Amino acid sequence: MNDIWLRQNKVSILKYLPYFLSKDIRYKTTNNTCDIEHENIRLIINDLLNQLFIDTATWGLNYFEEFLNIIPKKDDDYKARRTRIKILLNAHDVSTIKFMTDLANKFLTDNSAKIIEHNSEYWFEVFFNIDGLISLEDLRAAIELYKPAHLGFKIVFY
Secondary structure (H helix, E strand, O other): OOOOOOOOOOOOHHHHOOHHHHHOHHHHHHHHHHHHHHHHHHHHHHHHHHOOOOOOOOOOHHHHHHHHOOOOOOOOOHHHHHHHHHHHHOOOOOOOHHHHHHHHHOOEOOOOOEEEEEHHHOEEEEEEOHHHEOOHHHHHHHHHHHOOOOOEEEEEEO
């Protein structure tokens, strides 16, 4: 994230004050102590700001999951949790082939998903390379959530 409005370097108050003040040991010591506190506040603000965005959130993912009624699994890493949150927030009105392909690719590292329709039989196949699979369980749940209710599906991998 590009926080151009927030200081990026370490805080140094004496940098903004006349040079002669840094010669006084008491004044310099007091300012150095203030520098430490200002730096702590800067880091806290930066961390708090990161929690507002899914891609940079860590402890803030709990709030997104609570809002979306998601119960994270014990072994989930940040990437899996972020993907699950994004899928639920990106609700889509029409589940087209492109949408379902893009949805499946969110659970693959190599974007190898293809959808093969069997319209006359009311089902479709999700075809992909298993080497790129992140989570089969999450992929299955996402497809179940977004597929049209009257269609069945089968997951096929090579």
